[in-house]
């Protein structure tokens with residue numbers, strides 16, 4: 001979900017001496033001397049402002065510039081792996097603690113931390129130039145610059161209807177709407193501040209938090225300056241927070257030459273998460289995964305028994321999702337690295353589900369229950385002794401995943417060619433994001449199909465011998 005900072009507490013492993021504010025001028029000099037990137041004029045004053053506000057140096061190694069991913073931080077001098085490149089005290093972070101105490105006490109339990117920080121943003125926005133945070137708040141992206149799927153039109157969302165992100169987007173929208181209703185009652189006590197705030201404004205503020213805040217023990221916090229860092233899923237640098245010393249910092253994971261863009265990892269996020277929470281995708285994301293649903297059809301005469309068995313063995317089926325005809329369960333598949341039957345296979349829980357699903361008699365189900373009781377209590381985690389049933393279960397999975405892969409393929413084709421002349425910039429961008437998302441999930445499905453094909457072939461060959 002959101003960006004997560006690792007907590008090291010007292011085990012904080014690298015601290016650097018405090019450096020005085022006198023270094024700020026160097027940052028400006030350095031970035032003007034760098035030819036690769038053009039600094040946005042309007043941001044020249046940002047770091048000096050933040051350093052004055054915090055009374056401490058935040059970074060002498062970075063400057064704000066422009067990249068293909070919007071604004072970004074660049075090395076203003078040579079950086080070596082292990083260097084602390086920025087440190088932002090908690091005193092200049094925006095967290096639920098910044099809420100007006102009178103307002104905070106009115107917010108009920110339904111209001112989560114993300115919503116609380118969103119209210120802080122709305123409050124400071126309303127204060128305009130009178131806000132002590134104005135230099136920060138006025139630089140936050142505007143709604144038209146944001147691409148989280150919660151802002152996509154119905155037609156745009158249709159592009160990703162194959163992916164579970166479609167439903168997650170709808171669920172998040174209704175959660176935000178529900179939270180807005182819950183806070184509106186509290187807002188009524190502050191008409192001069194919040195009377196004109198609409199659900200759309202709240203949704204924008206909410207998305208600002210999901211795309212720029214880090215989690216810590218005190219909830220989610222916006223960390224000015226650090227939040228100009230862009231994401232690289234392979235970087236080893238993350239934002240670290242020290243709750244004892246009350247600051248967040250970033251340590252470089254490699255050397256950087258002056259002028260190079262510095263990237264960090266927000267988390268091990270799939271394109272679905274990046275798109276929902278941050279409004280972007282990676283062309284190739286090593287953390288991609290697919291959510292698939294399994295269901296036991298109600299016309300299966302052993303349906304009740306199978307459901308009961310799965311429930312008893314800690315695999316609760318989510319009946320709320322099921323509608324009338326079936327009972328569903330959700331599984332996450334990550335990339336299966338090898339099609340040779342070795343390496344990481346598809347999730348054991350999904351294979352177990354398939355084995356249970358393929359049973360055709362009470363005896364078979366009883367045997368599975370007995371076996372689970374004799375081992376670690378988990379149902380159908382071992383290869384079935386009935387080889388043809390084992391093959392059948394995996395064959396069934398392969399067919400289901402192959403069908404899904406074909407559906408994904410058709411959806412990707414329906415998006416049209418990568419560059420379609422005449423399409424507006426926003427639609428082209430979102431279409432490319434849909435393509436990245438679906439291509440990533442298709443890659444995972446294909447890797448799982450290859451694994452299953454190989455597994456079935458190996459078992460069939462063993463049977464023949």
Ligand SMILES: C[S@@+](CC[C@H](N)C(=O)[O-])C[C@H]1O[C@@H](n2cnc3c(N)ncnc32)[C@H](O)[C@@H]1O
Nearest residue numbers: 069070071211212227228229230231278279280
């Ligand atoms: C924490 S902010 C980073 C600063 C941001 N670029 C800005 O201009 O304010 C996160 C946002 O940066 C953009 N972003 C970060 N990493 C990206 C990447 N690898 N590719 C595309 N956009 C990226 C996305 O718009 C994301 O919502």
